[in-house]
Amino acid sequence: MRSACITLLFCLLLSAASSAAPSPTLRRVTVDGRDYLDVRAWAASQRLQVVSSGEKEWLLTNQWQRLAFKSESIRSEINGITVWLCYPFLAHKGQPLLSLLDYRTMLSPLLHPPRLPPPAAIRTVAIDPGHGGRDPGFPAGDESEKHLTLQLARELQRRLLGAGFKVLLTRTADDTVDLDLRPQLARKAKADLFVSLHFNAASSESKDARGFEVYCLTPAGAPSTNDPADRGRVGALPGNLNDRFNILLAHQIQRHLVRDLEHADRGVRRSRFAVLRSATMPAALVECGFLSDPDENAQILTAEYKKELAQTLTQAIIDYQRTVQRAPSPPAPAAGP
Ligand SMILES: [Zn+2]
Incomplete structure (x- = not known):
């Protein structure tokens, strides 16, 4: 009881x-x-x-x-x-x-979105194309996830540069890059944001799954959405310093993906993925659709759709930048009796 x-x-x-x-x-x-x-x-x-x-x-x-x-x-x-x-x-x-x-x-x-203390600003974005080299990620017909994430990363890089950001890619070719090294590369480049790009595949329990998911780091001591058993095993990780910014970034990205591209909303989720654990800047991992779903797979393989994804992610990052850089509003007068 x-x-x-x-x-x-x-x-x-x-x-x-x-x-x-x-x-x-x-x-x-x-x-x-x-x-x-x-x-x-x-x-x-x-x-x-x-x-x-x-x-x-x-x-x-x-x-x-x-x-x-x-x-x-x-x-x-x-x-x-x-x-x-x-x-x-x-x-x-x-x-x-x-x-x-x-x-x-x-x-x-x-x-009540957190705000960066001036003169802090979002100037440099680290884009992390998931997988690469010996790690192909999920298969997608003749393609593999590692190629699709790099193609999407290049599209996103082009748009972010056009919007005035500096951009770092954690890999620029089909290379094996350790998961722990990726946030380190972002830190060395003084990146203000870290966005890891992936495509999804359904497990046997959820074989009809489709749509978007965005992950941010699980708060210290809490269970993760993708692994409820890991509760309490770990205390605060470096990425937990940004808990309030991480969730805001993840929510902005999911909101844009779901509204602009009209795919299913599988939600903002929590995980202790390696790239999120040690990111010292606000970070999110985006699952940009299911390669295991025939319709989403066909769409993801087209260059046109990857451009739409990149444009949507760019707009989400610009919205996040505007939100955290905006000056705080003055407190409202106290409520009446
Ligand atoms: Zn992946």
């Missing part, structure tokens, strides 16, 4: 830098030793209306935001994009609860 211990009013104010939204009320509730956010109290402080259907589905809305959660589920939807939580959303004695870790490392940075 679930034991519950309720901690009384625990209010924190977000640092002033984040947005003009009213300061959030963070009332902590502890269930089975894990800290959760009292979602109703928080939603009231953010002027979000909470509607539940049978305490199974929860919808939080206002003029700007639409947040959807399901009880006992790690699937959420944040402003139209699927995001996988680290821990299931709970309805505990009728009270909707989101883990404080998911609040701090996902919901808060998406609703």
